[in-house]
Amino acid sequence: MRGHCLPVKTRRGGAALRGDATPARFSFALHAKALHLNGMTTPATIAVDALVKDYGPVRAVDGISFAVRPGSTTALLGGNGAGKSTTIGMIMGLVKPTSGTVTVLGTDMARRRHDVLHRMNFESPYVDMPHRLTVRQNLTVFGMLYGVGDIRGRIVALAAALELTDLLDRPSGKLSAGQKTRVALAKALINEPEVMLLDEPTASLDPDTADWIRSHLERYRATRGATILLASHNMGEVERLCDRVIMLKQGRIEDDAAPGELVRRYGRSNLEEVFLDVARGRKEAAA
């Protein structure tokens, strides 16, 4: 799916093309629940419109709008406190927006999220599972919550794919950080979700394990045709996995483009330098 061009709107108000390969004729209703590409209408998998979240006096998310294309991998990038986790929480329906709407797979998450939650899943290394339950017991509980048919078979298959077989009967609280992350990924994949929301999926992993997790995610997205939205602080991860980057700063969208396009636009050599420019408020060279 890489290389498609979709017009996106930057905070500066200009439309920009992301992707570099396919010249496309398009009309794009920005922030709409459908994307119009080459005369065809594709429903957006995730549509966020004028989303705001206030925690008391703190405005964590400040009126953001974007639409995510089916089968794509999109990154939410931003410094600490930029609003990434809050945005993901609102898309999952776990955090109630102050205003604005979230639509996932055509469903308004504020009113009908139970219609669609079984088609989604979420992973964050910061969300713990009950420590005393074994890995198998935890995965069984999540399998039941998501209405998975053959839970036993699914756990065995996932354990084999994620090299968890030897850990299945260990208490979840006694695992290393890397092992916990693989279990969290198994939990996120238990229902073979069409939409995955990942909050720093490789945080605290060694480079080899992180690379292995990324490969697994790439394969899953490709074979399932899943749509992935992830928050990450790892620029290499974003450059490798994502065909689009939404840069958040203080709850707003600062920029929105393909990784390569951002690098070109800011006159930089990699995404990390772009991130530093955005974080430090430097204007891009090619503005």
Ligand SMILES: Nc1ncnc2c1ncn2[C@@H]1O[C@H](COP(=O)(O)OP(=O)(O)OP(=O)(O)O)[C@@H](O)[C@H]1O
């Ligand atoms: N439950 C909460 N109560 C009050 N304030 C909150 C709460 N959750 C987040 N915030 C605040 O909202 C803002 C955005 O936080 P959020 O966790 O969404 O950012 P983030 O981009 O995910 O940050 P990080 O990269 O550090 O994880 C921050 O100022 C944070 O302190």
